[in-house]
Amino acid sequence: MNNNSAPMSSVRRIAIVGSGLAGLTAGLRLQRLGHDVTLFEKSRGPGGRLAAKRVPGGSADVGAQYFTARNPGFLPFLREYGGKHCFAEWHGRFGFRDEHGQWGSFPDEPRYVGTPRMTAITRALSEHLRVTPETRIEHFARVEEGWQVFDTEGSDLGTYDQIIITAPPAQARDLLKQSQLHHLAAKLDDPVQKVLPCWAVAAHFAESPWTQHEGMRLEHPVLYWVGNNSSKPKREDAGQWWVLHANPEWTQAHVDTPAEQVAELMLAAFQDIAGFTDTADDTVTHRWLYARSRDGEQPGHLWFSVEGIGLAGDWLAGGRVEGAFDSASGLVTAMTKGS
Structure with a gap:
């Protein structure tokens, strides 16, 4: 416009x-x-929604989980200013679960992530510019x-x-x-009025809680997305870090709920979906007040x-x-x- x-x-x-x-x-x-x-x-550094949280042994992407490249100029731009090593394709298995609990296919297109974390992209781009932090x-x-x-x-x-x-x-x-x-x-x-919030939880498991997919888009009363962050390229985690995103309606209803309680509720929903009984041994939460627009x-x-x-x-x-x-x-x- x-x-x-x-x-x-x-x-x-x-x-x-x-x-x-x-x-x-x-x-x-x-x-x-x-x-x-x-x-x-x-903030202390560049990133925006390409955000990652420090976790024991590394980091977990709590913002955007991946990106696509439908504009033919996008990847060349990233390579020119960020270098070819700041991102890579995520060769994961992705699924969609509808409101009835039935699994279906996910759109088949390349998905990319920053390496070894999403913020690697913005940090690489920012090196060419004058950025005044904090x-x-x-x-x-x-x-x-x-x-x-x-x-x-x-x-x-x-x-x-x-x-x-x-x-x-x-x-x-x-x-x-x-x-x-x-x-x-x-x-x-x-x-x-159209911007939607999102609670995000990164949870660590000693053993994999789910083996059928690396990324799942869900129609669920609590969860919108679940992904195995440790399956992304150049992550070298002991065990697995999974990232859970709540759906906007649930987030809005729990926008002021304490983070510890939010993590418990979201992990319980993940357990119900995946059918596992093990509990996470560590969690990190982040509340996005401005996550995406409807x-x-x-x-x-x-x-x-x-x-x-x-x-x-x-x-x-x-x-x-x-x-x-x-x-x-x-x-x-x-x-x-x-x-």
Whole structure:
């Protein structure tokens, strides 16, 4: 979606809020065009939904479980900027279980993962960019030279010609409101209502609790996804780490439930599905308040040339990991049109 597209030939400095795949893609594409780009990341390192949690002996992917590559430019982009060793195909057996407990086939297409963890991709991409970590942007203010950016500590982070926001819609809307851009913030009211939460649990088992599949998509009152993280390439775990994702409805009903109780309930559901009796000997939980978007308008990106503000993210382009790449690429095309 291109809102009032205009040439960007005069842009010299661009601030990007967020260093997930969308922010990194936009940054790399803009930097290649000769622009001066700075990314601001609220966490200690890049990643976004390509997130992993440290666990004894390694890590477990608690965010996106894999990604596909339907855009022919996606894998070449990753290889160019991340190197051919930062991801690999996951040759797992995948199944779908319907609401009646019947098993069926899963779409047959290549699935890729970061190696040795999902964050390997974003960390490799970020090495080519200026990323300022542990910096949460509070607001930006219009000045004659462009936009003056401030963090939550009140520090002036510099003046930029244009700004790209890659945060989830609720956080993006808050940032626009705090920047007195209420007319832009209002455009995110509907997307905010469509973002779904997700509880994630990584659980360790000494012996395999399930041998029929490495990944399972479920229609279940509690679980949406179960996967054997240890079966992914270049994982060298003792025993097996499995990752469980709850479905959005169950997560919403338990969004404030203590993490330990959430893990117990989700593991009980997994036991019921798989029919095993052994208990996990270790668990790690993570609550995603902004996991994915349900059906709604998918404009690809938002570009407001009058204000010099752009928004990109997977929530604007279908929700898949690859959607973040598509969204950011489309935004950069809109920003640079005619330059």
